[in-house]
Amino acid sequence: xxxxxxxxxxxxxxxxxxxxxxxxxxxxxxxxxxxxxxxxxxxxxxxxxxxxxxxxxxxxxxxxxxxxxxxxxxxxxxxxxxxxxxxxxxxxxxxxxxxxxxxxxxxxxxxxxxxxxxxxxxxxxxxxxxxxxxxxxxxxxxxxxxxxxxxxxxxxxxxxxxxxxxxxxxxxxxxxxxxxxxxxxxxxxxxxxxxxxxxxxxxxxxxxxxxxxxxxxxxxxxxxxxxxxxxxxxxxxxxxxxxxxxxxxxxxxxxxxxxxxxxxxxxxxxxxxxxxxxxxxxxxxxxxxxxxxxxxxxxxxxxxxxxxxxxxxxxxxxxxxxxxxxxxxxxxxxxxxxxxxxxxxxxxxxxxxxxxxxxxxxxxxxxxxxxxxxxx
Amino acid sequence: xxxxxxxxxxxxxxxxxxxxxxxxxxxxxxxxxxxxxxxxxxxxxxxxxxxxxxxxxxxxxxxxxxxxxxxxxxxxxxxxxxxxxxxxxxxxxxxxxxxxxxxxxxxxxxxxxxxxxxxxxxxxxxxxxxxxxxxxxxxxxxxxxxxxxxxxxxxxxxxxxxxxxxxxxxxxxxxxxxxxxxxxxxxxxxxxxxxxxxxxxxxxxxxxxxxxxxxxxxxxxxxxxxxxxxxxxxxxxxxxxxxxxxxxxxxxxxxxxxxxxxxxxxxxxxxxxxxxxxxxxxxxxxxxxxxxxxxxxxxxxxxxxxxxxxxxxxxxxxxxxxxxxxxxxxxxxxxxxxxxxxxxxxxxxxxxxxxxxxxxxxxxxxxxxxxxxxxx
Numbered sequence: 247x248x249x250x251x252x253x254x255x256x257x258x259x260x261x262x263x264x265x266x267x268x269x270x271x272x273x274x275x276x277x278x279x280x281x282x283x284x285x286x287x288x289x290x291x292x293x294x295x296x297x298x299x300x301x302x303x304x305x306x307x308x309x310x311x312x313x314x315x316x317x318x319x320x321x322x323x324x325x326x327x328x329x330x331x332x333x334x335x336x337x338x339x340x341x342x343x344x345x346x347x348x349x350x351x352x353x354x355x356x357x358x359x360x361x362x363x364x365x366x367x368x369x370x371x372x373x374x375x376x377x378x379x380x381x382x383x384x385x386x387x388x389x390x391x392x393x394x395x396x397x398x399x400x401x402x403x404x405x406x407x408x409x410x411x412x413x414x415x416x417x418x419x420x421x422x423x424x425x426x427x428x429x430x431x432x433x434x435x436x437x438x439x440x441x442x443x444x445x446x447x448x449x450x451x452x453x454x455x456x457x458x459x460x461x462x463x464x465x466x467x468x469x470x471x472x473x474x475x476x477x478x479x480x481x482x483x484x485x486x487x488x489x490x491x492x493x494x495x496x497x498x499x500x501x502x503x504x505x506x507x508x509x510x511x512x513x514x515x516x517x518x519x520x521x522x523x524x525x526x527x528x529x530x531x532x533x534x535x536x537x538x539x540x541x542x543x544x545x546x547x548x549x550x551x552x553x554x555x556x557x558x559x560x561x562x563x564x565x566x567x568x569x570x571x572x573x574x575x576x577x578x579x580x581x582x583x584x585x586x587x588x589x590x591x592x593x594x595x596x597x598x599x600x601x602x603x604x605x606x607x608x609x610x611x612x613x614x615x616x617x618x619x620x621x622x
Numbered sequence: 623x624x625x626x627x628x629x630x631x632x633x634x635x636x637x638x639x640x641x642x643x644x645x646x647x648x649x650x651x652x653x654x655x656x657x658x659x660x661x662x663x664x665x666x667x668x669x670x671x672x673x674x675x676x677x678x679x680x681x682x683x684x685x686x687x688x689x690x691x692x693x694x695x696x697x698x699x700x701x702x703x704x705x706x707x708x709x710x711x712x713x714x715x716x717x718x719x720x721x722x723x724x725x726x727x728x729x730x731x732x733x734x735x736x737x738x739x740x741x742x743x744x745x746x747x748x749x750x751x752x753x754x755x756x757x758x759x760x761x762x763x764x765x766x767x768x769x770x771x772x773x774x775x776x777x778x779x780x781x782x783x784x785x786x787x788x789x790x791x792x793x794x795x796x797x798x799x800x801x802x803x804x805x806x807x808x809x810x811x812x813x814x815x816x817x818x819x820x821x822x823x824x825x826x827x828x829x830x831x832x833x834x835x836x837x838x839x840x841x842x843x844x845x846x847x848x849x850x851x852x853x854x855x856x857x858x859x860x861x862x863x864x865x866x867x868x869x870x871x872x873x874x875x876x877x878x879x880x881x882x883x884x885x886x887x888x889x890x891x892x893x894x895x896x897x898x899x900x901x902x903x904x905x906x907x908x909x910x911x912x913x914x915x916x917x918x919x920x921x922x923x924x925x926x927x928x929x930x931x932x933x934x935x936x937x938x939x940x941x942x943x944x945x946x947x948x949x950x951x952x953x954x955x956x957x958x959x960x961x962x963x964x965x966x967x968x969x970x971x972x973x974x975x976x977x978x979x980x981x982x983x984x985x986x987x988x989x990x991x992x993x994x995x996x997x998x
Contacts, residue, residue: 319898319927326895340926348933349895354926519702519725522695550716550730551695557724 248335249283249307253327253346259290259303260321262480265454266292266299267317279320280361282312291364292317297451298364301480311336312358323351365483367467367474378468380439382419384459384477390421391456393432393611396577398449399425406489409448413491414441418608422494428574429494429614430581436608445473446491451484458482498614499597502590504563506535507603510587513540514579516555520544521572523553530618531572535591536565544572568594569620578613594620624711625659625683629703629722635666635679636697638856641830642668642675643693655696656737658688667740668693673827674740677856687712688734699727741859743843743850754844756815758795760835760853766797767832769808769987772953774825775801782865785824789867790817794984798870804950805870805990806957812984821849822867827860834858874990875973878966880939882911883979886963889916890955892931896920897948899929906994907948911967912941920948944970945996954989970996 260279268276271294280291289302313336324332327346335343336355344351368377391410399407404426411422418435445468458480465476475482520531524544534541540559545552568591579587584602591598600613636655644652647670656667665678689712700708703722711719712731720727744753767786775783780802787798794811821844834856841852851858896907900920910917916935921928944967955963960978967974976989 316925316927319925322898323895323929326891326898328891349892349929349931351895351899351929352927515702515704516725519699519727522698522702523727549692549695551692551728553699553725553727555725 247283247307247309247311248333249288249305251288251303251305251332251334252329253324253332254329255303256332257321257325257327259288259301260317260324262301262458263290263292263299264317264321265457266294266297266482268294275314275356275360275362277317278314278356278361279317280312280314280358280364282310282358283307284310284312291361293362293364294450295362296448297454297482297484299454299480299482300364313342313355314358314361315342315353315355319353323353365472365474367469367472367476367481367483374469376443376470378441378443380437380441380466380468381463382437382466383461384464385461386434386436387464388456388459389609390419390432390434391452391459393581393583394421394423394430395449395452395456396581397423397425397428397430397613398452401425404492405487406446406491409446409487410452411444411446411491411494413444414439422491424492424494424614427571427616428578429497431494431498431612431614433610434608435610441468443468444491446487446489447473448484448487451475451482455482497597498612499590499592499599502592502596502599504535504566504591505561506540506563506589506591507560508540508557508587508589510579510582510584512557513542513587514576516542516557517572517575517579519555520553521576523551524572528618529572530569530620531575532567532569532620534565534567535559535561535563537561563591566591566594567620568598569618570598570615571618574615578615582611582613623659623683623685623687624709625664625681627664627679627681627708627710628705629700629708630705631679632708633697633701633703635664635677636693636700638677638834639666639668639675640693640697641833642670642673642858644670651690651732651736651738653693654690654732654737655693656688656690656734656740658686658734659683660686660688667737669738669740670826671738672824673830673858673860675830675856675858676740689718689731690734690737691718691729691731695729699729741848741850743845743848743852743857743859750845752819752846754817754819756813756817756842756844757839758813758842759837760840761837762810762812763840764832764835765985766795766808766810767828767835769957769959770797770799770806771825771828771832772957773799773801773804773806773989774828776825777801781863782822782867785822785863786828787820787822787867787870789820790815798867800868800870800990803947803992804954805873807870807874807988807990809986810984811986817844819844820867822863822865823849824860824863827851827858831858873973874988875966875968875975878968878972878975880911880942880967881937882916882939882965882967883936884916884933884963884965886955886958886960888933889918889963890952892918892933893948893951893955895931896929897952899927900948904994905948906945906996907951908943908945908996910941910943911935911937911939913937939967942967942970943996944974945994946974946991947994950991954991958987958989 282289288305291300330346333345342353342355413420419437420433467474525546531544540557543554586603658665664681667676706722709721718729718731789796795813796809843850901922907920916933919930962979
């Protein structure tokens, strides 16, 4: 069978799907695209067994076919072409023949039955019984990812934390991410629904979604085992992390009565400089707060270097000295996107709450940071 | 002693010198800047024992001093500051105290006598007897590096080829670079001189110079062992490669009578696509020339993929099939910067000459490429 496709349209399609192709995998078949041509529609699939991507294009084809081709090679060939009509012929003996005005390219293909099955929504491969549906604006979803995703754990020892919690509650949808050292908790009260469950979306799904989301609405199908995000031109299906999310509420201190107001940029610039002086293994930075003065300091005894800076702040509370991992402070300050922030403190050993001074409409954002011990 | 310096001026100075600081070296002292304050001038030096960089700044200082500080740390601290006045105090016990309006930073320094000696031009540490001087426009020098430097060898087995030959001849200055597989030979007849020697400048000097050269004239001092390039605001000193350059003229074929004219871009685009199909170990691409048709093809038997393209050309010669390493063809086509090129050929086993169709005034450029064997 044979079909024609515009090289640039085909490139755009493959560009959307290639993020799901794993770069290193012991299962070689996953380094391929599954391509299906059915009733004038060309659909490309890829999966790493955790997430799958799928997108389609209308073409003119004389019959149906499906085959599996090396993803990177096909992608590189197609995007190396200028805008042209690409004639693709699925020959017998496993040969795919690509022809343009000036060139001929031959690739090997495998049978599509070798490719792992991809769950479909709503469909027979996914448990339909508890299937929920919701529509969320792509930009709102992206904002949630922007604020929360950096705090997910990278440690395989705690699989539940290697994703972002979607907690559907009466007030809206709460997004939570934590690695045990810091936590982000963002409630969007704009999202209306009738769901009562919670779901843990794995990191890889979040990071791929983050690249493809736009301002359009996203239809989300949630089952017990999988979630499907249906965008206007692409569908991402991910398995859920089938673990219990830790009870994050117990770590949020309720009585941090000392309030520190500071300009985010002032604090961030000082912390970035202190990172140069904080010892590479502890990465510790010290905050000493007294009246309207916040002194930030760090030292690296190994190389005999140290630094300290004073920042103007507004503080209601007892004088306090507290230590943090400077990289985690930097992460929080890089992601909070507020001109002024409030730090809520209690003692050198208790978690600190960081909040924007003014929360945006419908967004209730709270970050939490664990202190580190100071030796002196 | 104590002195003041504008943070941004200091940053610009350090930015110029840091390229000479080796990133990994068994000699830890080389990871430092040597800083000298003498008669109101602050000079920063760095060296990797092959090249040295030096640049100065006028400052207000009450006395002289010299010390050695960790290059990356000082550079990172200075460039992390906004524009401010930096007060630097060289304290006893090896402490350097940096102070701004809001911060204090302390770094350890070492004694300047621990730093390796840097040759000076003209000066007592360099053999003066055969010292030559010449002035070359920075842009002309940069053009020569642009055309030639990619062809230098990376193989330590042939040290002479790990640099670019500066061959002063009656007609001007000839630049030659080769790794045994390809060769670039560029004569600039615009450069007048009375020198008869030849010098091999190491790769690292060329690549650092390439970043700092501008359109101003460069004063060059050449001794038997070292060369100094004096730019308006920075001086680079490099040791020369003290080897005999191979007799490159013997490999240049004189009787390649078959002439192929082709548009550089057409050929380059096709070669880039063929690189996707050429087997990863041989990287071979085949040129089949017959009449006004140049067919380029490649195949990767390991993955069962192949490609071929036809390009329009003008050819005077017998039909010929010849193989090349596609990466080398790509290198040459990336660096030749001409709309149309001429390939001069003779047989499948003889070196091919590649030249721009129109050589620019005062520039005579010739590239040479060795073929690879074809199995069939």
